[in-house]
Amino acid sequence: MSVGICVEPPAQHGPVPRTHFAVRGYDLAATLDSGQAFRWRAGPDGSWTGVVRGCWVRLRQTSDGIGAEAALPLRHWHWLADYLQVAVDLDAVLATFPPDPPLRAAVRACYGLRLLRQEPWECLASFILSSTKRIGHIRQIVERLCERFGEPVAVPPGERPAYAFPTAERIARLNARALRACGMGFRAPYLLETARRVADGRFDPAALSALGLEAARARLCELPGVGAKIADCVLLFALGFERAFPLDVWVQRALREWYFPRQRVRPAALRAFVETHFGPHAGYAQQYLFHFMRTGAGRASGRAPCPGGAR
DNA sequence: GTCCAGGAGCCAT
């Protein structure tokens, strides 16, 4: 199966199992807990534990960046720097946003939120499991899937066991009943068939990065259980298509309340709007609107007609 | 009990 853009697994037996990335404007908690990835667990000390490319990782926000530790000494960390996108100049991205009040309010409230660069297969499989599920439930399903079918990975002494995300080959050998037992319901046959296509080479998610946005989206939509929204999540969160704009219920709610209050806007009109309004990093703007709506202005069905003031 | 969730597929207009 394909492994993604940063191709090598982390080489082991290097000097030390920890490192530090110097980076400004990085809100680690917002980034790891904003519904793009589903495997990060918050510790009581504010650290975050997860598995990236089959490697146990603990991350910590520091005064001048992000600290990382692994279970084993590693020779290099660029796979993690790539995943976290620490080299991205966030301010340069934000400078391309249109200066409208709702987006400004979202950026002010969520500054430091980043897009991750995830592994294509894990991202694709996870978002097939995401449809009409809350983020907490998605985490739960993914965790069960990894515990049951993922390879155990090395963890530091005393840590709870951790597992790699199961490969497409592993899932392709299962049946829908075993998958359903993870709690994924009607999504089981979707994941199974997609895993089969990836495992036998009919579909290579990582290869889509060589295509244009429209062609890559069309290819993803050929997969069972993948429509425009899930396709855009994979394009944005794993393949680096920063114009991809997942239009889920939260973002649609944000757009209707903040950009088209008291109007009847059809989904096609929303689609047309986001494709022209938000610019070359529209997907980044989408993530700010999504996180802002979920955590701030729009929560508890709070009426937030126009965050950021008059329009 | 009722509602809803980072939707998609299918069928009737």
Add this chain to the structure above:
DNA sequence: ATGGCTCATGGA
């Protein structure tokens, strides 16, 4: 093209 219905599951 567009709107409605159904799919399975769990938490509020």
